[in-house]
Amino acid sequence: MMKPKVAIVGAGISGLVCAYELQKAGWDVEVFESNDYVGGRMATRWKKGFAFDIGADFFVRLYQKTRRYCEDLGIAFEPMLPGSYQTFKGGLLYPLRLDSLSSLLRYKQVSFMGRVRLLWFFLRARRMAHDMDFFDLSGIPGCLDEDDAYSIAVACMGKDVADYLVDGFTSTYQFHRASEISVGAMLALTALMSQDPDGFARYHSVGEMAAIPNALARHLMVHAGARVDAVMPSNGVVDIVVKGRSLRFDAVVIATTADVASRIIKSRSFSKFLAQVRYAPTVSLAFRVSHNALAGLASVTVPYVESSIIASYSNGAIKGQVVDRGAIVSVWLHESYVVKASRLSDKVLYAVVEEELRRVCPGLLDEKIVPHDLQRWAAAMPKFYAGYLTKVKEFLDRYQGEQNMYLCGDYLNSPWIEGSIRCGERVARQVASAVKKGGAQ
Ligand SMILES: Cc1cc2nc3c(=O)[nH]c(=O)nc-3n(C[C@H](O)[C@H](O)[C@H](O)COP(=O)(O)OP(=O)(O)OC[C@H]3O[C@@H](n4cnc5c(N)ncnc54)[C@H](O)[C@@H]3O)c2cc1C
Incomplete structure (x- = not known):
């Protein structure tokens, strides 16, 4: 008997987990990814010997599934080095330890x-x-x-x-x-x-956040640089269009962000739901500083009432990565500033953020700060706004799996890496059980 064939659109963590579980369940799985790397919002860029986690930056101890995948894939899931968590207020830092x-x-x-x-x-x-x-x-x-x-x-x-x-x-x-x-x-x-209370202690996959996606991808058939332009259901099968070619599958899992899914899926019920998903954008920036500049500090929250530009910053040295006596400081920006500053060049953005960073990070006031890398995210985090949780539930109950098409990703009431992994597993189970019931032939 021929194995059922499934296409996974998007090699972010939710799509890769879904693909991995379906492959284990006996499906013939192909993953299509528009970027030339996997991981999506859980990826790492190496430059000058420094690893910059361009999206997700850490796990917490409570991420049980994440820990289990690390164990299965032979990746160390470890606490970061000790450091203090603080809030910025009126020029000072206050402890935020729980x-x-x-x-x-x-x-x-x-x-x-x-x-x-x-x-x-x-x-x-x-x-x-x-x-x-x-x-x-x-x-x-x-x-x-x-x-x-x-x-x-x-x-x-x-x-x-x-x-x-x-x-x-x-x-x-x-x-x-x-x-x-x-x-x-x-x-x-x-x-x-x-x-x-200690469940929020920061953990990481030692070396880089991309370790789990990269390891999963090694077990799968992933077509990198293969953007899917359309997903079209017809008579119990689903066609996808990749680089002008149409390919046929028994089922398709769309594991992109919702904005992309709504552009490529030809289905009224899916489009109606997807139009209600909203995201916060951000920019992640990395600066190189001297190794000791932020000694003892892990991460700082900067409330909007204190800065309308910087939302938080973290000391990369607590990941144990110190190169040539330097370390990375990662900075994330508030949504409202990102919207206002969308036309600023990288050079101007680095300069604005550097000046603000010196103001909200007392340890960096007189330090040398070198711009290192920058990543703009138009759809960084789904907003679980009032009323949205119910809309997702209704969609999942009524339309998930319709015409053998499945949505997958953090925006389906499944926040962060841990939620995305669980969503990938859940969707894999749904696809597999639909086949058993004869839903996908
Ligand atoms: C800046 C930032 C910091 C974060 N920090 C943390 C953190 O510290 N801890 C944490 O737990 N979570 C964090 N998150 C959230 C976490 O990264 C996401 O919840 C999770 O990675 C989402 O995974 P996903 O598979 O749902 O989506 P994605 O990672 O967005 O995957 C979607 C994939 O689809 C691909 N794609 C898009 N269009 C197409 C197409 N047409 N054809 C084929 N492929 C396509 C994309 O390239 C991408 O690889 C952070 C996110 C951001 C942006």
Whole structure:
């Protein structure tokens, strides 16, 4: 019997995991990737001996699936070197360490009343959301998907907690403001953090973030530099158009970002859903500094009320990579600035960000800073805005798998690397079970 054939469009982490699992389940799998490298938003660029993780920069200890793939693929999943986590406020850095719930009471960047209300909120979130899964947000009840996290944070914990902690956190990890994330998503995240305060300790795949995608790709047939221009279902099969050629498959998994998926898929129900996906853009920049410039520092959140340009920065030295006594500092920009600055040349952008970096990073005030690399992301992070979690769930329940086409990726209520991996696995199971039921012939 011929093996069923599936095409995976996009070799980001979700597409590669889906391909890997389907291949293990006995499918004949081909992956089509428009770039000449794999990994998508989880890729690493090497320059002058430095590794710059151009997209995803770290895992956390709680990423169980990520850890399992590392183990299976023989990649070290290890904690980064110790370093402090801080928030910038009024020229100073304040600790943001969460070793225990009582450490919230030491967050001097917010008022004492704010800290007490924050602790109360954490305890409540832990009770309310103990069975919610941040990496699969489709399980969140619709009533928690009606409000945005910022307004609920202001109402429950006051404006300083909302601005410095909730908005600061969202801008650091999502690049957009907390007014654009559903309170349900924020609650699930808070519950996750409150169950295991140290679960957010930073981990990495030693050497480079691209290690997992590169290792998965070695097991698969990946066509790099092969952009898919159209995905067209017809009579139980699906045709894809690549470099002017039409290729036929039993099923197709579209694991690109939603904006690309909506351009290439010819299906009204898919297009209607995809039009509702929104992304925050960002720019990731790397600067070279001396090895000791940021000694002891891991990462700093810069809330929007303190800088409308820089959302956060990290010390690359905690990944253990120090070359010629230098280290990389990675910087990510707030969405609103990226939109305003979209026409600026790289040279101007480096200069603006360097000046702002000296202002928000006291350790770099008089240091030599050398521009190293820059990556613009038009669709960096999907926005899990109020109402969106429910829209995804409806799409998945009604249309996923229609005409043997499947969507896959973090924007399907599956945030970050861990969510993307889980989404890839979930879609592989759906494709495989549709075949068993005779859905794809
Ligand atoms: C700057 C930044 C920092 C981040 N930091 C972290 C972090 O520290 N930790 C974390 O867990 N997550 C982080 N994330 C999020 C994480 O990177 C993503 O959630 C995850 O990588 C998404 O994977 P994906 O497979 O869904 O999509 P993608 O990685 O976007 O994969 C889609 C793939 O499709 C390809 N493609 C596009 N068009 C076509 C076409 N027409 N034909 C064929 N292929 C096509 C793309 O080139 C890409 O390879 C970060 C993201 C960004 C942008």
